[in-house]
Amino acid sequence: MIPNYVGGRWVPASGSDSLEVTDPATGQVLAMLSVSTPADVGAAVQAASAAFPSWRDTPAVERIQVLFRLKGLVETHLDELAESLTREHGKTRAESAGEIRRGIESLEHACSIPTLLMGETLENISRGIDCETVRQPLGVFAVVTPYNFPVMIPFWFWPVAVAAGNTVVLKPSERDPLTHQRIVDLAAEAGLPPGVLNVVHGDRRAVEAILKHPDVRGVSFVGSSAVARSLYAAAAAAGKRVQALGGAKNHMIVLPDADHDRTAEAIVSSVFGSTGQRCLAGSVVVGVGEAFRPVRERVLDMASSLRMGSGLEPDVDLGPVISAAHRDRVDGYVSKGVAEGARIALDGRGARVARFPGGYWCGPTVFEDVRGDMTVGREEIFGPVVGLSRADSLEHALRIVHANPYGNAISLFTASGAAAREFRYHAGISMIGINVGVVAPMAFFPFGGSRGSFYGDLKAQGRDAIEFYTDRRVVVSRW
Numbered sequence: 001m002i003p004n005y006v007g008g009r010w011v012p013a014s015g016s017d018s019l020e021v022t023d024p025a026t027g028q029v030l031a032m033l034s035v036s037t038p039a040d041v042g043a044a045v046q047a048a049s050a051a052f053p054s055w056r057d058t059p060a061v062e063r064i065q066v067l068f069r070l071k072g073l074v075e076t077h078l079d080e081l082a083e084s085l086t087r088e089h090g091k092t093r094a095e096s097a098g099e100i101r102r103g104i105e106s107l108e109h110a111c112s113i114p115t116l117l118m119g120e121t122l123e124n125i126s127r128g129i130d131c132e133t134v135r136q137p138l139g140v141f142a143v144v145t146p147y148n149f150p151v152m153i154p155f156w157f158w159p160v161a162v163a164a165g166n167t168v169v170l171k172p173s174e175r176d177p178l179t180h181q182r183i184v185d186l187a188a189e190a191g192l193p194p195g196v197l198n199v200v201h202g203d204r205r206a207v208e209a210i211l212k213h214p215d216v217r218g219v220s221f222v223g224s225s226a227v228a229r230s231l232y233a234a235a236a237a238a239g240k241r242v243q244a245l246g247g248a249k250n251h252m253i254v255l256p257d258a259d260h261d262r263t264a265e266a267i268v269s270s271v272f273g274s275t276g277q278r279c280l281a282g283s284v285v286v287g288v289g290e291a292f293r294p295v296r297e298r299v300l301d302m303a304s305s306l307r308m309g310s311g312l313e314p315d316v317d318l319g320p321v322i323s324a325a326h327r328d329r330v331d332g333y334v335s336k337g338v339a340e341g342a343r344i345a346l347d348g349r350g351a352r353v354a355r356f357p358g359g360y361w362c363g364p365t366v367f368e369d370v371r372g373d374m375t376v377g378r379e380e381i382f383g384p385v386v387g388l389s390r391a392d393s394l395e396h397a398l399r400i401v402h403a404n405p406y407g408n409a410i411s412l413f414t415a416s417g418a419a420a421r422e423f424r425y426h427a428g429i430s431m432i433g434i435n436v437g438v439v440a441p442m443a444f445f446p447f448g449g450s451r452g453s454f455y456g457d458l459k460a461q462g463r464d465a466i467e468f469y470t471d472r473r474v475v476v477s478r479w
């Protein structure tokens with residue numbers, strides 16, 4: 001049974017329900033996870049509250065030494081962590097290593113906290129009176145994360161929260177929690193004091209207990225939009241700070257003057273990387289005018305030559321999806337697309353990998369003539385499926401984008417600076433790519449979407465994270 005981590009000790013959860021963690025390439029059970037109860041959540045929050053005063057008293061320059069050491073340990077153990085991540089998630093080894101490297105970048109960002117925490121001062125705001133702001137941590141924060149980046153996304157949040165002097169209760173995804181367990185061990189080895197980071201495993205019941213707990217000051221959430229939206233409302237109603245990052249339907253617009261070869265490469269990598277299980281996955285390609293035909297040909301050609309297999313095998317492009325239920329869901333979307341009249345140019349339903357008959361396989365799928373009012377043009381599929389559609393102009397393409405409820409990321413491919421500027425001005429989406437496929441800002445920039453892809457005000461990472469995890473206190477003094 002996968003244990004919780006509370007007050008620096010591995011402890012079993014008290015719930016009687018359990019869940020399986022499987023290897024998606026084989027279907028074999030890797031571990032069992034017992035579902036935490038409100039009492040387990042209460043114990044973790046209590047441990048975090050007890051650790052807060054002395055952690056807050058530890059100077060920021062000392063706090064970050066732990067994170068520097070953890071960065072070194074994660075780098076040393078990168079191969080082992082990547083293999084574990086591939087085994088429980090399914091993504092290829094290169095994708096796993098890439099994810100861990102992005103996590104390391106977040107650790108590095110957290111290590112700059114002494115500078116980021118600095119306040120402002122103005123002397124003599126009135127005769128003999130000075131004014132300053134100081135940033136102070138708030139106490140216990142909860143972090144709730146999804147399955148698709150089970151190492152990187154926890155690293156988006158807890159290192160910067162604890163670097164700022166808070167303590168944390170993390171509720172990782174119940175589907176692939178194993179690699180992060182190893183990271184918790186490495187954090188302890190790096191010297192993170194007991195209670196500063198606590199981990200409770202489980203499902204929505206643990207999250208509901210977090211939302212009800214009066215000592216949790218704020219919640220950072222990443223997951224599907226329906227959950228993000230309801231969690232945002234519940235956390236706000238309980239008087240907590242909340243940032244809730246949700247799902248996506250990312251459009252990629254191609255103008256006729258784009259470099260078609262490079263564009264198609266970027267599109268295929270965006271759509272099919274991590275088998276489409278990314279909030280930054282490209283989902284709809286809008287070819288403007290003459291751009292449609294060359295992009296269609298290249299994308300189809302490249303998509304049909306992708307190699308499926310276990311992420312642990314060399315030369316594999318497309319690993320399995322996370323579960324049998326998710327495979328069926330993706331296949332169901334494809335069938336719905338066919339029923340609603342989208343033309344299927346490459347059909348990945350019922351895919352098999354003979355070497356791994358128990359794996360959860362979804363083959364690359366390409367639709368043509370996708371419209372925004374079709375389910376496959378509107379909803380997040382979260383699998384290796386792309387819809388191709390046409391527009392008469394950039395303005396028309398943006399109308400298609402704006403009719404969609406999501407607003408996470410968007411890309412434009414063009415050789416025209418004027419078109420790129422026009423696009424940036426009118427895109428109305430938070431993460432904008434120009435001649436790049438996946439818009440993944442680095443840790444010192446904010447990460448998060450808009451509209452149905454984000455509920456809150458302050459995004460993950462960047463300076464927003466410092467705002468989120470601290471309160472700015474204003475001191476007016478006369479001596």
Ligand code: NAD
Pocket residue numbers: 144145146147148149171172173174202203204207208222223224225227228231245246247248278279380382408447448449453
């Ligand atoms: P999910 O919403 O099912 O689960 C996310 C977390 O919430 C998990 O820890 C889960 O245990 C918990 N949870 C699930 N249902 C809940 C409920 N009803 N109440 C409270 N908590 C609940 O998401 P997932 O399937 O693990 O991850 C995929 C989703 O995450 C996709 O929609 C993807 O776009 C999104 N995502 C978004 C970003 C982003 O930056 N915007 C990044 C990664 C993933």
